[in-house]
Amino acid sequence: MSAHEPHPVRGRFNAWFLAVAEPGMHREYGERKRRLFGEIPETVVELGPGTGANFRYYPRGTKVIAVEPNPMMLDRMQAQARKQGVEIDLRHAGAEGMDVESASAQLVVSTLVLCSVRDPERVVSEVRRVLRPGGRFAFLEHVGAPTGSGKRRLQERIHRPWQWLGEGCDLTRDTARTLESAGFSSLELERFDSAVSWAPWAPHIAGFAIR
Ligand SMILES: C[S@@+](CC[C@H](N)C(=O)[O-])C[C@H]1O[C@@H](n2cnc3c(N)ncnc32)[C@H](O)[C@@H]1O
Incomplete structure (x- = not known):
């Protein structure tokens, strides 16, 4: 299997689960x-759109450059794109190496994705590369609970089966720290x-960073 190839059963289960x-x-x-997300430009780069949960927030006619490595998401993503009237330009790859031109994007979106990517620092550095100066990275992610808390102990206890079922989803990530050290000009x-x-x-954390 390649680095991002989904498991035939769990990959399908995760696509079904997201849609439900x-x-x-x-x-x-x-x-x-x-x-x-703020004002939506004509073209949005979305990391891991999965089954297209975010398409409903984009105006009809928006072009979505969809950086999605799991082909089992595609049928549902396309159905959702048709329903919401957005156009998909699929880049079948992980966001660690996006086939997207440097300094080309006004808005990059990531929701519930940085928990699952193999190398979050690399992905965030890719986001900075593809954003125009002044462009926006909007994110919403679940993250690790504070060290020593009961919730953190629970996250650590179920980490392995969770990651197995969720095909890489890590409950304990410190995504805030990744974003804070990424060198954006501002971060909310x-x-x-x-x-x-x-x-x-x-x-969870949510916010936006400006290149
Ligand atoms: C929990 S789902 C979230 C889907 C969608 N963003 C949402 O909010 O419903 C995680 C998504 O990230 C994708 N993903 C996993 N690894 C990735 C990577 N390295 N680059 C881009 N997307 C990735 C998965 O295939 C899946 O579609």
Whole structure:
């Protein structure tokens, strides 16, 4: 299997699960996403769009450069693109090496992706490369709970089976630190817990960084 090739069963399960979870994610994150994404340009670069949960926030006619390594997401992503009237330009690869021109993007979006990529520092450095000066990186991610907390102990206890089932999803990532040390010219970041506050994925960060 190549570095990003999904497992035939778990890859399919994750595509199905994302599609089923989409209405709940919309209720949970919708308002926040609208605020974070800001004004949507004609072309958006989206990391790991999966089944296209974010397409509903883009105006009809938006072109989405979709950097998505899991081909099992494609049918649902395309169906969602048709429903929302957006056009997909697929880059079938991991975001660690995006086939996207340098300094070309006004908006890069990542929701619930930096938990799953193999090399988050590399991905964020790629985001900086493809953004124009002044361009925006909007993110919403679940992250590791504070060290020593009960939630953190839970995250660490279930880390291995979770990562196996979620094909790389890491509950304990310190994505805020990755973003803070990435060299953006500004960074706005808030922390919040998802509505299911007991859940191991409850701690989140959301915000935007400007190149
Ligand atoms: C939990 S899903 C989130 C999907 C979508 N962004 C959302 O908010 O519903 C994680 C997504 O990241 C993708 N992914 C995993 N590794 C990746 C990588 N290295 N580069 C880009 N996307 C990746 C997965 O295939 C999947 O579509």
